[in-house]
Every structure is written in C-alpha cells, then in structure tokens.
Amino acid sequence: MASDLEGWHPSQIGLQRRFGFSDAVSDRWIHVAKRMPEQHRIFHTSNLRLIPITTVDENGRPWASILTGERGGIGFIESPDPITLSITAQLWDGDPFQDTASAWKKAELSTRGNADRFLTAGLGIEFSTRRRNKFAGQIMNICQPTKFSVRLDINVNQALGNCPKYINVYNLVPFPDARPVVSNQIENLWESERLPQNVIDFISIADTAFVGSLYLSEGSVGPKFSSHAGMNARSGLPGFMRVRPSDCRTIVLPDYSGNRFLSSLGNIEATGLAALTIPSFTTGDVLYMTGTAENLVGQDALKIMKGQSAVTLIKVTGFRFIENALPLRQQEDIHVERSPYSPKVKYLIEEYGTECNDYNAHKAELDSVIQLSDNLAVFRFKIHSNAGAKKLSIRPGQAIVLDFMNWIGPPQYQHMSNAKPSLLNDDRVRTWTVSSAHDLGNISWFELTMREVQGGTVTGALFDLLREANHAYGSNYRPERTVIAEIVGITGEFDISQTASNTLWVAGGIGITPFLSMLSALNMKAPPRKTITLALSTREPVVMVRLLHDLVSRLPPKIQIKIDIFTNIKGVNLNATDIGILNIHLHPGRITEEYWKLNAEKKDALICGPNGFADSAVEGLRAAGVMLEKIHREGFY
Structure with a gap:
C-alpha cells in the first residue's frame, strides 16, 4: 500500500543513526500505509475489547487514554471506509479523553x-x-451523549502492522461490576514533588504499559513531515519498568529489540514528551502519566541501568490513578502467559545502594579447567580487583553473577527467533552457584562446577575452549585464550548455617554444587558436630562420586555423612573402596515416598536441583510430615 509519509522525520533518522539502524531501515517508511488494510479494519471491528489512544491536553502534553466498549464487550468500533474509525466507548472519571471531549x-x-x-x-x-x-x-x-459515554470519528492517515514479540497473553473477559474511583490525581507536579508510594508500588509490579508520543512539524520540514501522534505498547516481565529512587518520579523504560523503526522513541526525541499509561488486568486499576522524556543510548544508558544499552527516562509532570476502572479482567483460574522474548528484569545502578560504587570493580579471569565429562567441568577463576574496591565475600552455598558481554560480544540483531527467543536480548549475564569454599575475608579465586547447557551461548563458548584443546578428562587444563568476565555481584541465602545438627541434603544432578561448597567449608575449620544425609539423584553416578571423593574422605570425625545415590543408569560399577569410605548406598530409580519417611524425620532439609525435581522433593518431604519451615530450597542456577 502507498504511504502518506515521505520518509522518516529528522529526529527519527538521528536516533536510528545512534542505534546503528539507519542503513537497514532507510527505505522502510514505505511500509507505513496511508489507509487501513482490510484485515486491520476487520480486526479493529471484530476482535477488540479495548483500544488505547493518544490524546493531547491544553498544555500540549500527550496522554494515553483507554477506550472500551460498554461493559467490556466487542464491537464498539466501526470502520465505514479505509480511512475512518468510528468508536462508541464508555468513559470513567479520570480518563484523559474526557478532557479531550x-x-x-x-x-x-x-x-x-x-x-x-x-x-x-x-x-x-x-x-x-x-x-x-x-x-x-x-x-x-466527538459526540458525548453522557458524561460516561462518547462517540468519536478518526481520520486515519497512517497504518502499520506491529510484531507481537513482547506481549504477555491475557484472557480478558467483561467485568460489569467496575466502580471507578479516583485515588490520586495531580495535574502538575512541583519540581520537588514525588509520586506517592502506592503509585510507585503499582509501577514496580506492572508488566504492560501504553506509550503515547507526539511529533510536531516545524519550520522548513513542516510540509514534508506532518505533525502526528504515536501509540504503542511496552511489555516485559513484572518489574521491567523501574522508578529512580533518587527522585521517585522518573520512570526508566528499557528498550528491547524491535522493528528498528524507532517510531515512538523518534517522536520523543523530537518533542521531549511522552505519555505512559499502565493498566492492571487483575484489579482494573489504571495509572495515567504524562511527562518530559529523554532517550539514552550506549554508555549513557548503561550508567542508568546495568546491562541495558538503550533506555527512555520519563519524568512525570502529571498523573491520575484510578482504581477499579476497567470493565475487563483476566479470566479467573487462567495464568498469564509471559512472552518468551522478554529479558530478565534489569535494575538501576542506583538501586544497588551503597554497593553501586563497587559495581564492576572486580573481574574474573579463567585460570584453569578440569573436565569431568563431555558436558561437565570445574572452572577455576582468579579475581582481579580495582584499587580500593570493596572486598568480595562468598558464603558456602551462595552464587556469583558474571557478565561475559565483553568476551563474547553482543548478539547480532534479529527481529524474531521462534526457535530460541531468549537469543534476541541475551545480555550474556549468567549466575552459577560457587562450588568452592572460602574464608569470609577477601577472596582471590573461586570455582564453578558447570554443566554445558544445550544451545547455551555462554556455557557453549566455555566448553568450546575444551573441545578445541581436546584435553584428557580429569587433568588440569590452562586455556590458551584469555577469558575475562565482570563480576556483577554475589547472591543467594542458601547456607549451611540455616540448618541444625541433623541435616538432609537433597541434590538433583548439577544441583550438587552448593553442597560441594558446604563440604569444602566443613573441611576448612573445626566445625560443630553434624550428621548429614545426602540424597543425590543423578544420571552420572561415577562422575559425581569422583567430585565427592576428596571432600568426603577428608571430613573431620565429628562430621558423619551417608550418601544415597539414586539413578536410572543400569550396571553402575562404583569402586568398592569409595562405597566403604564414603558410606555410599546405591538405589535404582527415583527417590521414593518411603525414603522420605525413613530419612526426613527430625531433620532440616536443603534442596537444590531443577524445578520439577525440587517440587517433587518438597511434596515428598511435606507428605512425610516435615514442616515447611524445616525445608530450605535454593534457586537453581
């Protein structure tokens, strides 16, 4: 279809250049049609329960309204011709479209x-x-028969299909009992004012927002690039939008890879204005905001949000928080389906508090590797710290977060990747439980017992080093290539100190890593008397015994340990000496209900393993009468 545009407007082109997209999208403006295709018209008139639209207030600020049919029904939009949309909608107090009407x-x-x-x-x-x-x-x-109903006709001169990449799936159904209440409303915030805490809390758990924008033509470019509004959705995992703690009114909106047109951001670049409206499909609450806006790219963005190279800052100048407004709700008993493309939530540098001064002050350099099998190895890293940096401390059972972006490099641009959506926004940051133990003072090295993830970018690159070297299993290998990662932080509360003297450790496969660290710690100092039962479910019993051998055989006499290995592998041939020294008992198949009954009584339980395995272990322990407060479960890294 022909386009009403004559090209991207100057601010859009400038931003595309900053992103490095200008060559790829220089002629893509022709995809913006000047009338609606038939499929768009059918979609609008036959499928929708709501439609967010951008409007402009008397001060020239954009707002994002939400229009719905009566009682949340479908069919409130008509399209008599390809350039017209006629909408008959219900309104509620606080929605900006009332002001427009x-x-x-x-x-x-x-x-x-x-x-x-x-x-x-x-x-x-x-x-x-x-x-x-x-x-x-x-x-x-605009015709407004009553205060809470409106009829409007829109002349459409731009139409564009948009990708579904980050949208979270909601099953919205009518909710006729909505009773809108204006909870908070400030049209013009003073420079020193902040958003109320309930509004900040609402933003912090949101997973969907509508972004309104404006482009106003000026001077010699006016005839070629006409003024227009913009509207789009931004979605992610709950909490993907952050509020800056320093002023409690600036919202940081990360930009994820898209069609590279940068339409909304280009408009923001031109006017420095944006609207942001956040709905809750659970409660029906709606937060409307307008404000000044600024795009940050590259190092400027990275100084605001860790690992995010493009962000938009929206400083709220006016807002309205309406409770119980939407005549729509997520259908009960149906879970929201998160988009597989959404990256993990990233946090603001200032959210790290006093520790932010030490952020990126430590680096980890790969020192040596011992390969145990095709896809399992122990990687030893040495730590390099900047002068004056805060000392690192790792408790047994904690995890370390490493950033491999500088070593591997950023992912190549792809618009969609149905085979592996996570590739598109892979920040190369990974978390592993540390398998070595250290004094709580300054540490100079650490070990990660790591399994290669099939198709994994980071583990694949690390194991490629071993494949290139073709080194013998079990021997120490020093890589020829330098591998350095930034140490993002230390995380986790899974700790041997959580448990009493009689303890059950439950590990699924590589979930054994925190227990390796705890065993190392028990060998370092004179520990209190402990009786430990380790229930290990694994497809590699021989390899796991090899990992455990030195740690268990060196335990002081006051530490008594029994190891129960569960495996589906037949014909396992363990060394008789290992069986005797390590007190190993081999069991066929999975951990049984009877095992929990016999071994869990009066014990604290620590569990680490894949989610399905850990869920099953918790259920088994609960069925055996173990109280929930006695069960400690680790996130599986």
Whole structure:
C-alpha cells in the first residue's frame, strides 16, 4: 500500500543513526500505509475489547487514554471506509479523553479537525493472540451523549502492522461490576514533588504499559513531515519498568529489540514528551502519566541501568490513578502467559545502594579447567580487583553473577527467533552457584562446577575452549585464550548455617554444587558436630562420586555423612573402596515416598536441583510430615 509519509522525520533518522539502524531501515517508511488494510479494519471491528489512544491536553502534553466498549464487550468500533474509525466507548472519571471531549465542545468550528490539539493515534491490541496494529490520524468529530459515554470519528492517515514479540497473553473477559474511583490525581507536579508510594508500588509490579508520543512539524520540514501522534505498547516481565529512587518520579523504560523503526522513541526525541499509561488486568486499576522524556543510548544508558544499552527516562509532570476502572479482567483460574522474548528484569545502578560504587570493580579471569565429562567441568577463576574496591565475600552455598558481554560480544540483531527467543536480548549475564569454599575475608579465586547447557551461548563458548584443546578428562587444563568476565555481584541465602545438627541434603544432578561448597567449608575449620544425609539423584553416578571423593574422605570425625545415590543408569560399577569410605548406598530409580519417611524425620532439609525435581522433593518431604519451615530450597542456577 502507498504511504502518506515521505520518509522518516529528522529526529527519527538521528536516533536510528545512534542505534546503528539507519542503513537497514532507510527505505522502510514505505511500509507505513496511508489507509487501513482490510484485515486491520476487520480486526479493529471484530476482535477488540479495548483500544488505547493518544490524546493531547491544553498544555500540549500527550496522554494515553483507554477506550472500551460498554461493559467490556466487542464491537464498539466501526470502520465505514479505509480511512475512518468510528468508536462508541464508555468513559470513567479520570480518563484523559474526557478532557479531550470537553475541549472539542469548546473549540471553534474552524479549529476542529486540523489543530495539533486533536491529533490522535491508537493501538488495536488483542492480548489473547498477541496481535496488534497501529494507526495515527486526527479526530474529526466527538459526540458525548453522557458524561460516561462518547462517540468519536478518526481520520486515519497512517497504518502499520506491529510484531507481537513482547506481549504477555491475557484472557480478558467483561467485568460489569467496575466502580471507578479516583485515588490520586495531580495535574502538575512541583519540581520537588514525588509520586506517592502506592503509585510507585503499582509501577514496580506492572508488566504492560501504553506509550503515547507526539511529533510536531516545524519550520522548513513542516510540509514534508506532518505533525502526528504515536501509540504503542511496552511489555516485559513484572518489574521491567523501574522508578529512580533518587527522585521517585522518573520512570526508566528499557528498550528491547524491535522493528528498528524507532517510531515512538523518534517522536520523543523530537518533542521531549511522552505519555505512559499502565493498566492492571487483575484489579482494573489504571495509572495515567504524562511527562518530559529523554532517550539514552550506549554508555549513557548503561550508567542508568546495568546491562541495558538503550533506555527512555520519563519524568512525570502529571498523573491520575484510578482504581477499579476497567470493565475487563483476566479470566479467573487462567495464568498469564509471559512472552518468551522478554529479558530478565534489569535494575538501576542506583538501586544497588551503597554497593553501586563497587559495581564492576572486580573481574574474573579463567585460570584453569578440569573436565569431568563431555558436558561437565570445574572452572577455576582468579579475581582481579580495582584499587580500593570493596572486598568480595562468598558464603558456602551462595552464587556469583558474571557478565561475559565483553568476551563474547553482543548478539547480532534479529527481529524474531521462534526457535530460541531468549537469543534476541541475551545480555550474556549468567549466575552459577560457587562450588568452592572460602574464608569470609577477601577472596582471590573461586570455582564453578558447570554443566554445558544445550544451545547455551555462554556455557557453549566455555566448553568450546575444551573441545578445541581436546584435553584428557580429569587433568588440569590452562586455556590458551584469555577469558575475562565482570563480576556483577554475589547472591543467594542458601547456607549451611540455616540448618541444625541433623541435616538432609537433597541434590538433583548439577544441583550438587552448593553442597560441594558446604563440604569444602566443613573441611576448612573445626566445625560443630553434624550428621548429614545426602540424597543425590543423578544420571552420572561415577562422575559425581569422583567430585565427592576428596571432600568426603577428608571430613573431620565429628562430621558423619551417608550418601544415597539414586539413578536410572543400569550396571553402575562404583569402586568398592569409595562405597566403604564414603558410606555410599546405591538405589535404582527415583527417590521414593518411603525414603522420605525413613530419612526426613527430625531433620532440616536443603534442596537444590531443577524445578520439577525440587517440587517433587518438597511434596515428598511435606507428605512425610516435615514442616515447611524445616525445608530450605535454593534457586537453581
């Protein structure tokens, strides 16, 4: 279809260049059509329960309204021709479109339909299918029969299909009992004012937002690049948007890889304004915000949010928080399906508090490797610290977070990757439980007992070093290539000190790593008397015994340990000496209900392993009468 555009506007081009996208998208503006395709018209009129649209207030600020059909029904939108959308919607107190409707009544007939005040843009979005289409244009007519109903006609001059990549799947159904209440409302915040805590809390758990933007043509570029509004959705895992603690009013919105048009960000670049509206499909609450906005790219962004090379800062200048507003809710008993493309939540540098001064002050260099099998090895790293950096401390059972971006490099751009969505926004940051033990003072090295993840970017690169060397299993190998990672931090509360003297350790496969660290710690100092039962489920019993041998055989006499190995591997041939010295008992198959009953009584239990394994272990222990407060479960790294 032909486009009404004559190219990207100057601010959009400038931002595309900063991102390095300009060559790839220089002629892609032709995909923005000047009328709606038939499939868009059918979609808008037949599929939607809500439609977010951008409006402009009397001060020229954008707001993002949410229009819905009566009682949340479908069919409130009509499209009599390819350039017209007619919407009959219900309104509620606080929605910005009420102000737009009032302004239309007051406006002179000559200014209606052509003033920037009545620019608009919308997003047809169907959360159950992740389908969305954008449009932009001008409001041509508004009729408001009652305070809480409106009829508007929009002249559409831009239409574009949009990818579903980050949309979380909601199954929205009508909720006729909505009773909107304006909870907070400040149209113009003073410079020193902050958002209320309940509003900040609402933002901190949100997974969906609608972003409104404006481009206002000026000077010589005016005739070529006409003024227009923009509307789009931003989605991620709950908490993907952050509020800066330093002022409690600036929202940091990370930018994830998309179609590279940078339409919304380009508009923000031009006007320095943005609207942000956040709905809750659980409670029906809606938070409307408008403010000044700034895009940060590269090092400027990385100084704000760790590992995020592009962010938008929205400093809120006005907001409205309406409770129980939406006549729609997520269907009960159906879980929200998170987009597989969404990256992990990233935190602001200032959220690290006083420790942020030491962030990136330590690096880990790969020193040596002992390969145990095709996909299992012990990697030893030595630590390099900047002068004056805070000393690192790792308790037995804790994990370390490493950033391999500088070694591996950023991922190549891909718009979609259905085979492995996580590739698109892979920040090369990984977390592993440390398998070595250290004094709590300054440490100079650590070990990770690591299994290669099939298709894993970081573990694949590390194990490629071993494959290139073709080194013998069990011997020490020093890599020829330098491998350095930034130490992001130490995490985890899984600790041997959580337990009493009689303890059950439960490990699934590589979930044995925190227990290796704990065994090392028991060998370092005179420990208190402990009786330990280790229940280990594994497909590699021989390799696991090899890992355990030196640690267990050197334990002081006051530490009594029994090892129960469960495996489906037949014909396992363990060394008789190992069986005797390590007190090993071999069991066929999985850990049974009877085992929990016989071995869990009056014990604290520590569990580490894949989620399914850990879930099963918790269920077995609970069925055996172990109280929940006696069960400690580690996140599986």
